[in-house]
Amino acid sequence: MAQAAEKTRRGKPRESALDKDHLLRAYRDMLLIRRFEEKAGQLYGMGLIGGFCHLYIGQEAVVVGMQMAVGKGDEVITSYRDHGHMLATGMDPKGVMAELTGRSGGYSHGKGGSMHMFSKTANFFGGHGIVGAQVSLGTGLAFSNWYRGNDRVSLTYLGEGASNQGQVYESFNLAALMKLPVVFVIENNKYGMGTSVDRASASTDLSKNGAPWGIPGVQVDGMDVLAVKAAADVAVAHCRAGKGPYLLEVKTYRYRGHSMSDPARYRTREEVQMMRTQHDCIEGARSKLEAMGVEEAEFKRIDDEIKALVQEAADFAQASPEPEPGELYTNVLVEG
Ligand SMILES: Cc1ncc(C[n+]2csc(CCOP(=O)(O)OP(=O)(O)O)c2C)c(N)n1
Numbered sequence: 001m002a003q004a005a006e007k008t009r010r011g012k013p014r015e016s017a018l019d020k021d022h023l024l025r026a027y028r029d030m031l032l033i034r035r036f037e038e039k040a041g042q043l044y045g046m047g048l049i050g051g052f053c054h055l056y057i058g059q060e061a062v063v064v065g066m067q068m069a070v071g072k073g074d075e076v077i078t079s080y081r082d083h084g085h086m087l088a089t090g091m092d093p094k095g096v097m098a099e100l101t102g103r104s105g106g107y108s109h110g111k112g113g114s115m116h117m118f119s120k121t122a123n124f125f126g127g128h129g130i131v132g133a134q135v136s137l138g139t140g141l142a143f144s145n146w147y148r149g150n151d152r153v154s155l156t157y158l159g160e161g162a163s164n165q166g167q168v169y170e171s172f173n174l175a176a177l178m179k180l181p182v183v184f185v186i187e188n189n190k191y192g193m194g195t196s197v198d199r200a201s202a203s204t205d206l207s208k209n210g211a212p213w214g215i216p217g218v219q220v221d222g223m224d225v226l227a228v229k230a231a232a233d234v235a236v237a238h239c240r241a242g243k244g245p246y247l248l249e250v251k252t253y254r255y256r257g258h259s260m261s262d263p264a265r266y267r268t269r270e271e272v273q274m275m276r277t278q279h280d281c282i283e284g285a286r287s288k289l290e291a292m293g294v295e296e297a298e299f300k301r302i303d304d305e306i307k308a309l310v311q312e313a314a315d316f317a318q319a320s321p322e323p324e325p326g327e328l329y330t331n332v333l334v335e336g
């Protein structure tokens with residue numbers, strides 16, 4: 001991050017202490033998501049998690065970088081690939097894992113599962129299984145902030161597969177027309193299930209998809225958490241200043257299958273391997289931290305802390321009881 005570099009008296013650029021702390025925090029937060037998702041994958045394999053489950057492994061830098069740019073009160077909404085977003089907004093790994101295993105200690109009391117969790121305290125608005133549906137809802141969150149006259153910003157995430165949906169463009173229009181404070185974050189992981197973006201989208205630079213409505217947009221390296229943070233800072237400041245929506249196309253990659261069963265015939269092993277070995281966001285952050293002088297003992301301390309947190313979440317998820325049969329019809333419908 002160019003502006004993050006400080007000049008020493010000899011004129012050599014070096015990262016400031018503040019940047020080291022920020023990056024360490026980002027490293028920790030990305031590692032929590034990675035290890036949490038690996039554990040979720042294991043529990044799925046053991047039959048403890050059922051139904052849909054979309055892992056976020058590989059994409060951690062996107063949500064962590066975005067969260068570094070927002071503050072208390074700002075809102076997040078996303079699709080079904082949502083565990084990382086929940087952890088990054090500060091939701092408790094125990095409650096998320098318990099929801100994945102369908103237990104009463106979960107955020108939706110075991111009745112929502114992987115794709116349907118919410119937290120008012122964390123300002124996390126889900127978890128949506130209908131592709132693109134969250135984009136109109138996220139625009140609605142921004143409308144509510146505009147209506148109330150506060151300075152909150154809505155981070156509305158979508159996949160590149162969702163990006164050409166009609167309701168996405170309707171949302172762009174309304175957001176631009178009313179200058180709503182929403183950052184549209186397209187997580188371009190190259191695939192929508194088994195369809196590559198090149199086969200599905202006539203528009204190849206998705207950051208320009210808001211151009212007809214005058215929505216500024218940029219492409220961002222989503223495997224570099226500091227690049228995401230830098231772009232997010234600009235986007236969030238734009239929205240907070242009342243200038244209307246902003247679009248980020250964040251180029252990322254998912255290492256695992258679309259969902260838990262995925263024949264993976266749409267890409268080569270070499271492609272996945274190349275991303276894992278040459279562009280991994282956690283390894284990238286680690287190398288930068290090593291260059292800043294962070295020692296092995298510090299990484300070990302963070303690894304141990306995360307391992308313990310994730311194990312605690314898995315233990316809690318397995319010890320928490322299943323919902324009582326009498327709970328079948330509670331909290332599923334609010335009568336107006
Ligand atoms: C309206 C709708 N159409 C189709 C589906 C089936 N479906 C689930 S995920 C998905 C692909 C979406 O890809 P993308 O937006 O790139 O998100 P990613 O899975 O890569 O995070 C599709 C077509 C759905 N859930 N909802």
Ligand SMILES: [Mg+2]
Nearest residue numbers: 159160191192
């Ligand atoms: Mg995708």
